[in-house]
Amino acid sequence: MLGLLYLILCLGVGWGICSYAFPDLASYAESTYDNKNLSLSPYILLLPAWFITGVLATTWSVYIVASFASKAESPITVANAIILPAALCFFSLAYYDKKIRKQEEKKGSFLCKNFKIQIGEFVLFGFVFILAFILMWSTFYAKGGKLNIGVTVFSDFSPHIGMIRSFSYGNNFPTSYSHYAGEDIKYHFMFQFLAGNLEFLGMRIDYAFNIPSMISFICAFMLLYVLALKITGRISAGVLACLFFAFRSSKALFIFLSKIPEDKSILKALWENTEFIGDTTHEDWGLWNLNVYCNQRHLAFGLSAMFFVLILFLPRLYDMYNDGNRLTIKRIFLSKEAWEIKDARYPAALGILLGSLSFFHGSVVIGCLLVLFVTAIFSKRRLEFLITAVITVLLSVLxxxxxxxxxxxxxxxxxxxxxxxxxxxxxLSYIDRLLGVLPFVIFAAFLFAKWVERYIILAFLAPFVFAFTVSLTVDVTVNHKYIMMSCILVGIFAAHIIVKMFDKKENTWRIAAGLLIFLLTITGIYDFITVIRKNSNMDKIILNMDDPLTEFVRRSSNSKDIFLTDPYTINQLVFGGAMLFQGHQYYAWSAGYDTDYRDIMVKRMYEAKTPAELDMLVEENNIRFIVVEYANRISEKYDLNEDNIRRTYECVYEAGDGEWKYSVFDTEKKIFDKAVN
Structure with a gap:
């Protein structure tokens, strides 16, 4: 109940913030950037804006207070006890000020006034809701006392669940990484903190993770729809942009079909396949399809914020092109209108919003700044872009x-x-295979677009160019999110040119438009089917909701206690909120941690010859618990000296028999004489 109240309060806080920071936000739904009337309910813009700003403000407030109360027995209890009443007070005062004292008018009709458009939008967002529900709940759900984690997400969910439980079960303040405990936190973890807080407030863990994930996913589609309508003025273009967001363009399906043996049925091959298709590097990970939003739940939240910021900034670019004056170097770069600040409130608020997003999803912040940088070059009120950028960078650096x-x-x-x-x-070959016909459609859209739209296309491609030229981490694969951002955004222009083709009277144009929609979505549709089939037919990771080991970790440790284990992904120990000295190396390595050093330390501790040697290493690495189980006994990376561990520390948890025996040793309970050894 309290978890649901938290989300409702987030919406209320977001409403209050937007009422003061963006007082005319509803008016953005009234017209296109070309000042043509729109038949659009303002709430398709307002509700996502309230959710994004409210979640950022409330969740950061809870985290900051909990950090200050880190020495309390339960910092998160203290934080919620302070912030939830404060959030309610803020909403109440804002409501009184805006609705009662100033008697501000209602922000338009909840639904679009055009009944046909109402039906279309209901169908569109009903589809998005169903899509979100299927994706989130087919990959992560509890049933019959078991937590089911889909095979397409369990890898990423290992640190996600570890971080969630480090907050809901533990006291992870100051915060460290669950799969590389005892150090700093390099991973953007705040969405996991949100889920952890919701679980702490009483939501079951699948609800705590799935509900904000679903809302974020739906918000991203709603805001992309608004952005598409603002740019194109066409409802159908907004619908197609959402379709292209959901289902990617690629040659992957056609390459797969070309490799089917002659004597095998195409339909049978498609039906029997349960692997992600594509022949580019890591495409078999599901790197480009809807599975990304299943295993990186925070990405949709970040994209929602990005789309919102772009919606509010693009008018400055259109103002430069649409006022009827000739574009000259002097007017673009040396005129007063190019640099003036009309209202610092909007750029300042957007800078705070983007800066607050850094540890929700840092890549989206970078991608958004790249688009804004290119947009600003030919926009009016360029200093407003600078204000947003400076505040964003300052908050990110802090x-x-x-x-x-x-x-x-x-x-x-x-x-x-x-x-x-x-x-x-x-x-070029890689892009051709990865994106299929999309680059050609965008090139055609560029040729037939107005000058301002051509420039927007170039701005939207900035993250794409960045992905292919710069690496910020040891694992350049993470740049795939920049490519996805650009593809989603330029998909608006792909949608627009296809709508224009449908406007032609000749059937040839309409058939070609239909064929393009097919080519732009068919691989993504098949990917979606594969996501569902993989998570339905293949073995899931199943954890017991009530498990003795999980309960032991919860009862006997906190987030400052480090567990020495085999390099785990996800299991009952991680589910209990255990902080691992060295989890599966990929998670920590890709985040920038020195996993090689810890691999050496793991080997030395498990192979230690004497109690004194082991105890020295344990103290040096701040190990609280040592786990010995089957994976340690068969490890090829070290030769386990289990007898030495048993001679050194008391076993405080044990289950199973023989080589499957699972033992946990508490290093604070020594059973050897240090002076003698």
Whole structure:
């Protein structure tokens, strides 16, 4: 109940913030950027805006107060006890000020006044709701006392669940990474903190993670729809933009079909396949399809914020092009209108919003700043862009300094992303196979677009260019999110040119438009079917909701206690909120941690010859619990000296028999004489 109240309060807080920071926000739904009337309910814009701003403000407030109360027995209890009443008071005061004292008018009709458009939008967002429900609940749900984690998400969910439980079960303040405990936190974890707080407030863990994930996913579609309508003025273009958001363009399906043996039925091959298709690097991970929003739940939230910021900033670009004056170098760069600040409130508020997003999803912040940078070059009121950028960077740097020891990124020029051959033609071949007909459709849209739209296309492609030229981390694969951002945004223009083709009277144009829709979505549709089939037919990771080991971890440890284990992904120990000295190396390595050093330490501790040697290493690495189980006994990375561990520390948890025996040793309970050893 309290978890649901928290989300409702987030919406109320968001309403209050937007009422003061963006007082004319509803008017953005009244017309296109070309000042043509729109038949659009303002609430398609307002509700996502309230949710985004409310979640950012409320969740950060809870986290900050909990951090100050880190020495309390339950910091998160203290934080919620302060922030939830404060949030209710803020909403009440804002409501009184806006609705009672000033008697502000209602922000338009809840539904669009055009009945046909009402039906269309109801169908569209009903489809998005169903899509979100299927994606989130087919991959992560509890039933019959078991937590089911889909095979397509369990890898990413290992640190996600570890972080969630480190807050809902533990006391992870100051925060460290669940799969590389005892150090700083380099991973953007705040969405997991949100889920952890919701679980702490009484939501079952699947509800705590799935509900905000679903809302974020739906918000992203709603705001993309608004952005598409603002740019194109066409409802059908907004619908198609959402369709292209959901289902990617790629040659992957056609490449798959080309490799089917002659004697095998195409339909049978499609039906029997349960792997993600595509022949580009890591495409078999589901790197580009809807599965990304299943295993990176915070991405949709970040995209929602990005779309919202772009909706509010693009008028400055259109103002430069649409006022009827000739564009000259002097007017673009040296005139007063190019640099003036009409209202600092909007850019300041948007800077705070973007800056607050850094540890919800840092890549989206970078992607959004890239688009804004290119947009600003030919926009009016350029200093307003600068205000937003400065505040965003300042807040991001402050968070980075607080959470991360040392540099947050290691930027370097790297041409080619993860293409097999990092040459010009190798990259072009990679893009061709990865994106299918989309680049050609965008090129056609560019040729037939107005000048301002051409420039927007270039701005929207900034993250794409960045992904293929710069690497910020040791694992350049994470740049795939920049490519996805650009593809989603330029999909608006793909949708627009297809709508224009349907406007033609000749059937040839309409058939071609229908064929393009097919080519732009068929791989993504098949990917979606594969996501469902993989998570329905293949083995899930199943955890017991009530498990002795999980309960032991919850009862006997907190988030400052480090567990020495085999490199785990997800299991009952992680589900209990255990902080791992060295989880599966990929998670920590890709985030920038020194996993090689800890691999050496793990080997030395498990192979230690004497109690004194083991105890020295344990104290050096701040290990509280040592786990010995089957994976340790058969490890090829070290030769387990289990007898030495048993001679050194008391076993405080044990289950199973023989080589499957699962034992946990408490290093604070020594059973050897240190003076003798």
């Amino acid at each position: 968070q980075t300094k607080y959470f991360i020891s040392g540099p947050a990124v290691a930027p370097k020029l790297l041409f080619g992303f993860i293409s097999e051959k990092r040459t010009l033609f190798g990259v």
